[in-house]
Amino acid sequence: xxxxxxxxxxxxxxxxxxxxxxxxxxxxxxxxxxxxxxxxxxxxxxxxxxxxxxxxxxxxxxxxxxxxxxxxxxxxxxxxxxxxxxxxxxxxxxxxxxxxxxxxxxxxxxxxxxxxxxxxxxxxxxxxxxxxxxxxxxxxxxxxxxxxxxxxxxxxxxxxxxxxxxxxxxxxxxxxxxxxxxxxxxxxxxxxxxxxxxxxxxxxxxxxxxxxxxxxxxxxxxxxxxxxxxxxxxxxxxxxxxxxxxxxxxxxxxxxxxxxxxxxxxxxxxxxxxxxxxxxxxxxxxxxxxxxxxxxxxxxxxxxxxxxxxxxxxxxxxxxxxxxxxxxxxxxxxxxxxxxxxxxxxxxxxxxxxxxxxxxxxxxxxxxxxxxxxxxxxxxxxx
Numbered sequence: 278x279x280x281x282x283x284x285x286x287x288x289x290x291x292x293x294x295x296x297x298x299x300x301x302x303x304x305x306x307x308x309x310x311x312x313x314x315x316x317x318x319x320x321x322x323x324x325x326x327x328x329x330x331x332x333x334x335x336x337x338x339x340x341x342x343x344x345x346x347x348x349x350x351x352x353x354x355x356x357x358x359x360x361x362x363x364x365x366x367x368x369x370x371x372x373x374x375x376x377x378x379x380x381x382x383x384x385x386x387x388x389x390x391x392x393x394x395x396x397x398x399x400x401x402x403x404x405x406x407x408x409x410x411x412x413x414x415x416x417x418x419x420x421x422x423x424x425x426x427x428x429x430x431x432x433x434x435x436x437x438x439x440x441x442x443x444x445x446x447x448x449x450x451x452x453x454x455x456x457x458x459x460x461x462x463x464x465x466x467x468x469x470x471x472x473x474x475x476x477x478x479x480x481x482x483x484x485x486x487x488x489x490x491x492x493x494x495x496x497x498x499x500x501x502x503x504x505x506x507x508x509x510x511x512x513x514x515x516x517x518x519x520x521x522x523x524x525x526x527x528x529x530x531x532x533x534x535x536x537x538x539x540x541x542x543x544x545x546x547x548x549x550x551x552x553x554x555x556x557x558x559x560x561x562x563x564x565x566x567x568x569x570x571x572x573x574x575x576x577x578x579x580x581x582x583x584x585x586x587x588x589x590x591x592x593x594x595x596x597x598x599x600x601x602x603x604x605x606x607x608x609x610x611x612x613x614x615x616x617x618x619x620x621x622x623x624x625x626x627x628x629x630x631x632x633x634x635x636x637x638x639x640x641x642x643x644x645x646x647x648x649x650x651x652x653x654x655x656x657x658x659x660x
Contacts, residue, residue: 301523304380304533312380315531319398324501325519325544329591331402331551337595338555340403345389345550346432346440348425349382349539350418351375352410353527356383358391358398359408366410367435369427374412377527382410384524384535385443388543389550397530399523402547402591403554409437422446422486426456429467429487433460438553441546442469442493443539445485457487466553466561467493468546470538471514489513494549494565497584498541503576505584516572517584518544548591555595571597 301317344364354363354375363386366374377383386408391401413420413428425446432440433456440460446453460467472485488495495513498520499505505517518541523532545568552564559567571594572587 301532301534304384304524304535311378312527312533314529315526315533317532318530319523319532322399323521323523325522325540326399326402328519329402329544329548329589331400331547331591333592334551334595335404338551340390340406340547340550340554342557343403343438343550343554344407344409344436345386345403345546346409346411346435346437347382347386347389347443348411348413348428348432348440349385349443350379350414351377351382351412352386352408353377353380353383355528356387356525357530358387358394358401358525359383360392362386362390362392362406363408363410366412367428367431368412369424369431370412370415374410377410377412379414379418380524380527380533381443381535381539382412383527384533385441385539385543386410387525388522388535388540389441389547391525398525398532402544403550406547406550406554409435411435420444420446422448422450422453425487426450426453429453429456429460433463433465437465439546439549440465440467441542442467442487443542445469445472445488447472447483447485449486449489453486454490457490457492461492461561464561466549466564468542468549469493469495470542471495471497473498473538484513494545494568495585496538496542496545498536498538499584499588503588514585516545516569516586516589517541518589545589548589548594551591551595567597568594 301315301319305312351368351374352359352363352366354360356363363375368374387401389401390403390406390408391399392404393400409432411428411432413424415424425442429440429442457467467487469488470485471488472482487493491513495515497505497514497517499517500520505514520538520541521534521536522540522544524535524540525531526533549564549568552559552567556564556567568589569586571590572585573590574587575584
């Protein structure tokens, strides 16, 4: 079927180890059955979280008030690590999306917003953000341009602040382009994984959409060695992030190993949620600019089409003293500020609050000026 791709971005599973033994297994990708609990609960922090160090950001923000839409296979509300985070969401074929047979959407949502729990493994980057699941896969775990466009539209109307699209199609249909533009026009940051799997004949990966649209923040994966995943020459990668992680299982407390550009995009979406929570006054374009301009440049400073402008720097993206226009590298405070945080109102409520305060200040200044004119002694210029 033209324009349809099997869902990509998660590594093929090796044989599942015995319960409680060894490293978490890879997320199963075979169709025909639902993914169950993992026999292994991770105890150690994965290298991606050691690199991104979200614990240095949590004194500033944990993502409260931000809603991240995960446009994929659904997200399981039954996953203990996501308890209280998952909204009913929407299945584009009808019904709710807070279940997940494939396990992909749940794994990615856990990277974004898994809640802290003693002995339950790594916490997500933005553990107070909300998750809006949007299921676009069919019974065979495939997607189409039409369902993908509908999913993005439904995430837009549901009030998402960030839309994570973990896969894509090879056809840039007008409907899909319009859906992306409608989201951007509603001040939503759209983060999408580039296509990182080869074509039908084993050649270079094709250009995938929506990542191929300029309005979308296109993300590729990097490994421990800094090398990037394969992408098409015209993929237009904007940013790179770690391409390996631990995803929560759709049921039970175990974890699965996941990897690829989809995982990298989930890390970027998580940091975007932190930025939107800490800087509610910023537009989606300004949030995107912070993510790109604070990125770690490629080794040697040379161009690398696989990583775009550089690799995600989570702390700098949130805490940098960044001007909003293009310019030199963004300065970061010498010392990381320790500011306690408590759950607060939604991002839209805080933006409204800032607007109200600004209007009040303006009113007070105008009133003060009027009083000054009334009480000023009359002079020659007043007659």
